[in-house]
Amino acid sequence: MNYFAIRSLPSSKQMMLKRALQNLRVPSESKRKRISGTVYDKTCAIDLCAEASGAHRKRKREQFSIIDKNVKLKKQQTAKDSNSVDKRVASMDYISQLPDTVIHIILSLLRSTKDAARTSILSKRWRDMWISFSVLTFDQRTFQELEGVQSMENCNEVFKQFIDKSLQSHLDRKLGIYKFVLHLTSYDPALVHHMERWFGIATENNAKELGFHVHVKGTRRYILPKNVFAAEGITGLRLQGCKLETCSIIKLPHLQKLYLRNLRVDQQIIMNLISSCPLIDDLRLIQCSGLSCLDISSLLKLDRVEVHCCNVLKKIDITAPSLQAFWYCGKKQVSCKINLKDCESLKRLTLEDSRMTNNQFHGRFFSFPLLEKLELSNCLKLTNIRIGSHRLNRLVLRGCKNLEEAEIDTPNLLSFEYQGDKFPFSFLNPKCLKEVKLSFAPMEDRKLKLNLKSEPLWFPKLREFLGKFDHKGLKLVVRTSKVIVSFYY
Structure with missing residues (x-):
């Protein structure tokens, strides 16, 4: 080329x-x-x-x-x-491999029935679990609002038919029942026979939780159907506004949670009910009349006890080595003697007792070496107390108006909350504190209101308290009247 x-x-x-x-x-x-x-x-x-x-x-x-x-x-x-x-x-999906009862518990802990229903799209197993989990809640007040029924008599009849059709449809589809809850607005003798049949259907279909709530009007109350006491498979029972009658046969061997609210009870009925359910781990009595003494010694798995506003209750004696939480809220007119000395595993204690004295508090508090949370509310007779613990990490004091001095020696305390009109505390070792919330009542002294340069009476002690911190990471929130101030150190 x-x-x-x-x-x-x-x-x-x-x-x-x-x-x-x-x-x-x-x-x-x-x-x-x-x-x-x-x-x-x-x-x-x-x-x-x-x-x-x-x-x-x-x-x-x-x-x-x-x-x-x-x-x-x-x-x-x-x-x-x-x-x-x-x-x-796929190999790490351990949740789907859990037993049916455990998955049902997971579903029951979700916020709403809709959230539980959404799990049915995960897999065939979860769909089957949702079908067997069915939660049937019948609320008469909500039903009346949705249907727009004006007459109470008509409402009761339509409501009864609605429950019958719903249960029959459930049985025709051979669906299980996990939870059955019935809310009634008032007493109606025509529903007594039907109630026993409804609860019978629920227990025959292995329902795990039963709830019966009645809004009390007047003196007439529903008597709890006796077949509920023979529901051997249930693990949770919540009753409100009804009446318990003496029952010679109580077969609730798997019952774990017992909530009684606004009930007229007999001393012997409660004792028989508690002694017949050895697996109870959560017991709550709220506004129950007729109960003068609560004596618990046979519940070896008892984990939590709450007693609120039981009018004539004068004595609480609990022997439970596994008890973790105790919450008592008493009435001003009645003094209640509380004995928890044999509950050495207690970690959370909440007391709202206006008649509790300094000596009574010290006798209760120092009996729990493992206590991690202490909350005192409206304890009006407390004037001079000492709180010393190496395990306590949260302390709450609200409405203790007559408290003049509180010596706090808690080297591992992480959170402290106080509500009152002064600052009666002396912290010996607050170096581990991460969060402090203080809420002071508005000043009542007119001279202090007029003189803007004057400091509140609690301010010097607050300054002294803050002077003990030599580390960063403290969150301080101070509320007084409508003013909220936050500090970060």
Whole structure:
């Protein structure tokens, strides 16, 4: 190929030849002698340039093929990785492998029935769990509002028919019942017979939780159907506004949670009920009349006890080595003697007792070496107390108006909350505190209101309290009247 032949080539070919000539290196004479079977001269150099352009295109094709192979390998590797992730996720789905009863407990802890229903899309097992989890709640007041029934008599009849049809539909589809709850607005003798049948259907279908709530009007009350006391499979029973009658046969061997609210009870009935349910771990008595003494010694798994506003209750005696939480809220007119000395595992104690004295408090508090949370509310007779504990990490004091001095020696205290009109505390070692919430009542002294330069009476002690901190990380919130001030140290 001569010069004119090269000039006749297209410009793109000429540029390609030019680059090839620039990159081509003709070996020296000594190197040519070492290469056998090949003759190099200027003419063959031009021919080699033409071949070099083809080699250049071949190298590009090879590079593209290598890139394609790399892309394919990466896609295959990504697919393998995703498959391995799916396998790992599938192998790590331990929740779906839990027993049915445990999954039902998980569903019952969700905020609403709709949230529980959404779990049915996870898998076939969760769909089956949701079907067997059915929660049937019949609220007469809500039903009346939705249906717009004005007459109470008509409302009761329509409401009764609605429950009958719902239960029958449930039985026709062979669905289980996990929870059955009935809310009634008032007493109606016509519903007594039907109630026993409804609760019978629920227990025969292995319901785990039963609830019966009545809004009390007047003196007439529903008597709890006796078949509820023979529901051997239930684990939770919540009763409000009804009446318990003496029952000779109580078969609730699996009952764990017993909530009684606004009930007229007999001393012997409560004792028989508690003694017949050895697995109770959560017991709550709220506004129950007729109970003068609460004596518990047979519940070895008891974890939580709450007693609120039981009018004539004068004595609480609990022997429960596993008790973790106790909450008592008493009436101003009645003094209640509380004995928890044999509950050494107690970790959370809440007392709202306006008649509790300093000595009574010290006798209760220092009996619990493992206590982690203490809350005192409206304890009006407390004047001078000492709180010393190495395990206490949360302390709350509200409405203790007559408290003049409180010595607090809690080196591991993390949270402190106070509500009152002064600052009667002396902290010996507050260095671990992370959060302090103080709420002071508005000043009543007119002179202090008029003199804006005057400090509140509690301010010097607050300044002294803050002077004991030599570390960062404290959150301080101070509320007084409508003013809220937050500090971060």
